[in-house]
Amino acid sequence: MEGTHKRRYNSELRREHAEATRLRIAEAARALMIERGFADTTMSGVAAAAGVAVQTLYATCPGGKPALVKLVYDVTLAGDGRQVPQSERPAVRAIVEEPDPARKLAMYAAMAVAILGRIGPVHRVLRAAAAAGGAGAGDLLADTERQRRTGSHQLTGHLAEVGALRPGLTADRAADEAYALTSIEVYERLVDVCEWSVEEYQDWLARTLAGALLAP
Template sequence: MTEQSKRRRYSSPLRQEHAQATRQKIATAAGELMVAKGYADTTMAEVAREAGVAVQTLYSSCPGGKPSLAKLVYDITLAGDSQRLAQSDRPAIQAILDEADPVRKLTLYAAMATTILRRIKPVHRVLRAAAAASPADAGLQDLLIDIERERLAGSRGPAEHLHALGALRRGLPPGRAAEQIYVLTSTETFEKLTEVCGWSETEYEQWLAAMLAAALLEQPGRADAR
């Protein structure tokens, strides 16, 4: 192996690590500013300064401008980090897949969803408020639509998994099961129950697990199973 080839092999992981660290710094700075000041009052130049990167670097990381920046914030907040790691490879998902009991699977899923909702709630609320205040901002409106479409698509994973195991109640197609998961795990429902109704996050998590099991799983003696 030539010295040049060695340099290429070892420099690629370093570049990826640097890019990942830059994405994390940008997302952290932008998220903190947007939550504190609002979406509209957060400028790209301000984010670049807080993240310690050049404005051009910011635009290179978020080529779609501020909506793209907001999506980066949302995605990294949702995942909990900036690693380019498939959801199926993350420990929480692996634990759900490895669990044999469908009820326990949904208990683990509810715990994971509650953790994610706690992280994503402030960002999601800022973006909703900005979209409501600026209905003509097509980029922002499209961002929220994309987020909801991704949430619905992501809900198909657990639905298809339960279907493959034969755990979904009879007569419930995976697509309809995914739609119920999508609605039950919405940020708005989490906000209403924990903020308006005053539930603790533990109470929400327990409720979510029970609702998912009741809606999705075959129940002994269920009369509407056909």
């Protein structure tokens, strides 16, 4: 029993160390990308900024720079270095467990706004890199959009299961509407261009999602 406990303890320490390293690398890379742009952010520069060996960087991101950029995006999206699927995170579980459909969507809007606030600067760097032909940037953006659509389908599939969608609205069409309303482009236009506060945007998003998706 003592040996099993020690192995479990050592395994937990290794996991925590790996998560801390992932987070440190992602934060260093994100800061350099925002400061210098995609093209001028190098693997050696990130390793130096993160305080890790270049070999450690490549071990964490075995695909090179495209894998590094994906790590930056994933960690920024999640808000931490833990390798836990979005569907298993507390904020998502709380939405699933909430019995009131309108409250579900208010919680979903709050989660979306938090993510959009974190991911915005990285997304702008990736859009500029994709436009300039940066290796992997366009593919990563396309992959993140597929993931967003999957998340929207999970939300509306759940709403359909509990009988909350408005009559005549399919889960697929509802997912399309949620996907569009929570896009970074809508967020940027209302918050950055129209100068809405984040709180105003979140309130609008919650009300608009509820009005579009839920039964009266």
